[in-house]
Amino acid sequence: RSNRAKGTTVVTVGLVGDSDEEIWKTVQQVLDSENAGITIETKSFQDGICANRAQANGELDLTAFQHYAFLEQEISDNGYELSPIGETYICPLNLYSDKYTDVSQFQAGDQVAIPSNATNTGRALKVLDAAGLIQLADNTKENPTVDDIVANPSGIDIQLVDSPSIVNLLPDYAGGITNANFIVDAGRSVSDAVFQMNPDASDPALKPYVNIIVAQTSKKDDPTYQKVVDAYHSKAVADIITSSYDGTYVPAFSY
Amino acid sequence: MTILNSWFPNVAARFPEFIDSIIQTLVMVLVSGLISFVLATLFAVLLTLTANDGLTPNRAVFNVLDKLVNLLRSIPFIILAAALVPVTRAIAGTAIGTRGAIFPLVVGITPFFTRQIQSALAGVDRGLIEAAESLGMSVPRIVRRVYLREAVPSIIRVSVIATVSLIGLTAVVGIVGGGGLGDFAIRYGYQRYMLDATYATIIVLVVLIGIIEFVGRQLVELTEH
């Protein structure tokens, strides 16, 4: 997909979904303008589990789709030797509803859909906790599960659903929590959320959900990778993230 | 229960959910299986009758049905299920839960089922149809008394195959909020690496499919002479 000029180093970057293709095009432009001799090749996966497994096996140089929480979960589950080498952005995870305009309107028995993959489940539970719909035993726990709910004052019924489907199915649920990229892709606005968590990368509560570029631990200091991270951490990329993505992402780096 | 606890700790921890998902799978398979069986039989009969060498050739009806079946078979099921959400909602009142899963499952399996029953009907000896014709039987009666009846063993065989495929599809609608065993396995086994959840699911599915195949075989034996 990218021009593979002779004598350049090819870096394969594993992505999940295709939302980030604009960003990586810009990273390539930055690298080209620096004559870095690096060609980025992106490889899209449908889900992160396979992408990580591929990288752990050396089939990808870098990945850029997950946040700290997911990576840590994956490492603890699978013993991968992977390390973050740079932060990228934070993707807001908010509560949306077609039915209600305010959190207070949720009633007992209302079904609320949250992402089914493990770390986003945890993150969504924290959103519900912050919205006051449920109460977690410890809202700083890394990956809380439904078992960590100690109180459910609103009486909502939590359903785990595949993230991309949640937007589609919003009319059938009282509410749903999903990543901003799905909301934007579906032609909605992030600001429609009935409850938002402030997407501030410096908020320690949100730190685990900052997305990162990941390399194999043994190669985390590879200068080529560092050049890629540096190119990502440029103004051009930051501009693209803020301008083209309509609030989907908030840059989590300084340039 | 102790074996369950020690061998399948994660399943034991969410045992009611596991049982629920089994029931959901059974309900989805049963309801959508029955509906699509009826539809598939209807379509297969229509295709058989209106084909060029059928009893009442009708190029238009045949082509429309034939193409429609192909169209539906060509759409990856997850995409189909997602695309059907508005229709599902209109028909079933909701697009989620076991109830919302029925319609996409029916749409997903019927084309395949139709082709299977169609080939079961094609297996009915031409001579038998001629014998019925020579008795002056009308087309609907030939369908009922010869085509469907003589194809019973084959229809049972393909129904087993279609049911097993249907179980596969329930795993996919589970993702879209249908629940069921496949969803259970994907959420816990695949996404959370609880291998015991995967194994428990597979065991239940193997038993389920084993039962279906066993019942199918018995029925075939009973109906084949």
Next chain:
Amino acid sequence: MTILNSWFPNVAARFPEFIDSIIQTLVMVLVSGLISFVLATLFAVLLTLTANDGLTPNRAVFNVLDKLVNLLRSIPFIILAAALVPVTRAIAGTAIGTRGAIFPLVVGITPFFTRQIQSALAGVDRGLIEAAESLGMSVPRIVRRVYLREAVPSIIRVSVIATVSLIGLTAVVGIVGGGGLGDFAIRYGYQRYMLDATYATIIVLVVLIGIIEFVGRQLVELTEH
């Protein structure tokens, strides 16, 4: 190209990727289809021969194979594909990309394909087998000259069905980065709500399946007397 641009803007924007994914689908279907055809034929023959009423009944072999086929059919494909990653890597050198998709596809479709071919073989008239036996033919030769040969039209029919199912599976192996049309549709159509990507995919798949069914029908006509 203008129609493409105005009706399918998102596809036009990533046209080379779209073409790539078509090629990937074709490669996956072709390679894994051929491999699983060979395997399924082998298994189906073994099952047919070792069954109770087969030419060389063998309860042990039959039961092991029969149960294995059921086991594999009962595992939701997505779980199967994930579970197979280490094996895939050992066999294909990689678990991702089109190359890495072949093995899980083969494992995924072979059990289904086996059952289909098995039922095609079951359709061979017992009398023909007896005629071959009465000529003093050995079992391997009866398999080749009678079972397989007389079942050719049925085998073609079920191969068409299996190939279409295989296309369905290629959409799911997209998950392991296999690429292909289904993956394209899921990533853009399902995950990013680009309806035109879904439609374009469906159109290509309808055409593809149409071609497969057409070729199948021609072959059946050519081989059925």
Next chain:
Amino acid sequence: MNQQSPAAVPETAAAQDARHESARANGIHIAGLTKTYIGDEGRKVALHDVDIDIAEGDVYGVIGLSGAGKSTLVRCINGLESYDKGSVTVRGHEVGDLSKKQLRDLRRGIGMIFQSFNLMPSRTAAGNVELALLDSDLTAAQRATRVSRLLDLVGLKDKADSYPSELSGGQKQRVAIARALANNPKVLLSDEATSALDPSTTKSILKLLRRLHDDLGLTIVIITHQMSVIKQICNRVAVIDHGTITEEGRTFDVFANPRTPLTQAFVATTSSLGKIDDLIADKSPLIALHPGQVLLRMRYISQEVSEALVSHISRTFGIDANIIVGDIDVIDDAPLGGLVVILDGAADRIEAAIDYLRNRNIGIEVLTA
């Protein structure tokens, strides 16, 4: 001497023709029928310009070499096969022009016994017969009674609950016969309906058909390879060769005076009179002639002869007639067939005897051993 006119009960040719005229309107009339199959290897003309008139109440035999087009012919009669050209009228209806509904009604009055039986594997013998009755007005109990009567008629009472896969070839065929008769058809098309039956069963089936014909005026079209079947039951017969009718007429006439070589060959096989040729070819000692002996084949060729011929020449001409093979059958109540004899005696007496026979309208052939 026992000179009698056989006309008392058997119809004269004229009477039969007259009845035909009146029954013609209700019979089966085929004119200029042409049927071509289009197969993988090109076109195959199965029937070419076939004309046949079958009057109501006829028992009409169709014979011919294997592959001649017999099955195709009867399949055209009940519309199972479409035809390219010509006309097929059954009971006043042009089969090719009927609407589906009319064709169904017509078929209800036509029973058909298929060469390959075509029994429903999923139904028992009784179920197969009952199938023909499902669209009648009969109640279930009436149907059951009728089915068991029919199975009894074909000698399969004890096999009522057996499935076709558990029946022998002949048992299957008899179920097919019972099914074809179930609906009290006016016309019965029988394609080799007794080919898989032993002689006794064949005889009883033919008796049954004959009775149905006599009692109910059933019109029967019988395809068969068994000349004995034709002789026993058919009043008319057509010979079909490579898709065309080469010979047609009253059974007696066709068997007595076969015109084409094919029919002659067929007739020869029915009678041991032809065997003498084999014996001659084999130089059998049975027909080794002493000097002065003559080997003679005598045939009845007209329906009116019935005399003590051998006695007569033995006494009148003082010669011995040793019967080597004989085949005198009774068809349409007249003797048909002949004898092969060795005449022994003085040459002039033999000569005279042969002349006498020739004058008695006996077909005479002197064979050379």
Next chain:
Amino acid sequence: MNQQSPAAVPETAAAQDARHESARANGIHIAGLTKTYIGDEGRKVALHDVDIDIAEGDVYGVIGLSGAGKSTLVRCINGLESYDKGSVTVRGHEVGDLSKKQLRDLRRGIGMIFQSFNLMPSRTAAGNVELALLDSDLTAAQRATRVSRLLDLVGLKDKADSYPSELSGGQKQRVAIARALANNPKVLLSDEATSALDPSTTKSILKLLRRLHDDLGLTIVIITHQMSVIKQICNRVAVIDHGTITEEGRTFDVFANPRTPLTQAFVATTSSLGKIDDLIADKSPLIALHPGQVLLRMRYISQEVSEALVSHISRTFGIDANIIVGDIDVIDDAPLGGLVVILDGAADRIEAAIDYLRNRNIGIEVLTA
């Protein structure tokens, strides 16, 4: 008079028995064979304690009612059907005890023509015949030559490239015959191999079998419902009824002196002599007797009679013998059958003639019309 011993070429019973003894070791020997089918409706004993000895070079006929167990019997001979009890030895091997390999070798030497043909639908007529040759040492060219020779033998040269679905019933049957003969078998099992064939084709097929038998010493087991087939080709015949052998012996003996009612009925159907009973029942004018006339059935019941009987009684006793039906056939080179005559003359002369015939070892029966 033409008194001859027919022993010159036809074997005497003693000679045939002697040959049997020597050929016995290579023949087919069935002893105490019992076979039960277990179906949906319980057990069905298809064969019960069957003993049959078929010597090498025999052409052995098996007849019996439909469903008697004939097909089952031959299927036991080449091991297609297992049996419960008893022994089946073919060419010295106990079929039930053979290893798969040995059974295959045995089967290569046994051609089988199935009642239902069992042709491969995917192969042309030629392909079906070639199938039998694929495991031989022949080259493709040699196979092709042999196949076209075989198809020519059964009269299907022009149908070599037709598929079974394009063949008529009789054409299919002839392909099956060619296939069964392809491998130069030593034994041929034929289950109704001519049932779908017209008389001429049947005759030529039987001639072919006869030639193979004479030239190559082929042992043939023929199941058939056509008594004419038995008469023409079989030297021995067994009658099977409800799974047991009720009669067995040289064809001439069985046909001349059928012992059981079943066999009598079978034999009767082959001969028009039985027809007289029908004529009597129908009160046919053909046999209306004048005062003083006697209706007489005469049968040849021993192999040694060949005389000018009718001439003799006509002259010696001065009576008329009007032959009503006659059926004198030649089996095993001896005349078999008889005549039905009306004797006309003085009562005492008729009496004397009948006594004379009785003394000549002729079966005599006075019928009452």
